[in-house]
Amino acid sequence: MEKSNLTTLCYIERDGKYLMMHRTKKEGDINRDKWVGVGGHFEPDESPEECLRREVREETGLTLTSHRLRGVVTFCSDRWPTEYMFLYTAEAAGEPGPCDEGTLEWVAKPDVYTLPVWEGDKIFFRLLETREQFFSLKLRYEGDRLAEAALDGEDLPAS
Numbered sequence: 050m051e052k053s054n055l056t057t058l059c060y061i062e063r064d065g066k067y068l069m070m071h072r073t074k075k076e077g078d079i080n081r082d083k084w085v086g087v088g089g090h091f092e093p094d095e096s097p098e099e100c101l102r103r104e105v106r107e108e109t110g111l112t113l114t115s116h117r118l119r120g121v122v123t124f125c126s127d128r129w130p131t132e133y134m135f136l137y138t139a140e141a142a143g144e145p146g147p148c149d150e151g152t153l154e155w156v157a158k159p160d161v162y163t164l165p166v167w168e169g170d171k172i173f174f175r176l177l178e179t180r181e182q183f184f185s186l187k188l189r190y191e192g193d194r195l196a197e198a199a200l201d202g203e204d205l206p207a208s
Contacts, residue, residue: 054130057101058088058122059137059175060171066155068109069164073151076186084156084164088134097135105139109153110146114141119177120184124169127191138177168195174206 061068069084081134089104091097097118112115116139124132145153156164161174169188176184198205 050116052126053091053093054132054187055091055097055100056088056132056134057097057099057104057137058086058134059105059113059116059139061105061109061113061139061141063140063155066157067161068145068153069156069161070108070151070153075094082165084161084166085170087153088137101135101137105141108148108150111141111143113141115140118183120173120186122169122173123185123187125187125189136173151153153157167193169198172198172200176200 068087070087072084073082087105087108088101089108092101092103095103098116102113105113116137117138118135120136122134122136124134145204158174158178161193162171166199167188167190171185172188174185176186185201187197187199188195
């Protein structure tokens, strides 16, 4: 079955930290060696919330106690098909279990910028910190380089 181009990504928050996954275990992973939140591709007939809950449970063993849809991110690339990602922040009780896709670790929010993350992720981290209202972010990559970013349809200046 072909993967959906619809995905979820969730940053579980606790004590000023995000639960991050260091992607080290999957072969052929476009996120290999990067630090990301938890999430994944929709399964047939799933809503964004169903996908979110399933992916969090599969990757962390956690059950969310609350979640909030923060934005939609459109990823375009010369290497992979366009992906539309529903970006959430959430809270969960308990401690995460083992993950077959990478290592899970609580990371202080200011420290996420120092990790090997996609350049565009730094843009949405800033939005998660500073913006209450829903946003639409478009990120276009050429290889691993962020070539273009637009927020709510307006181009962002190059950083």
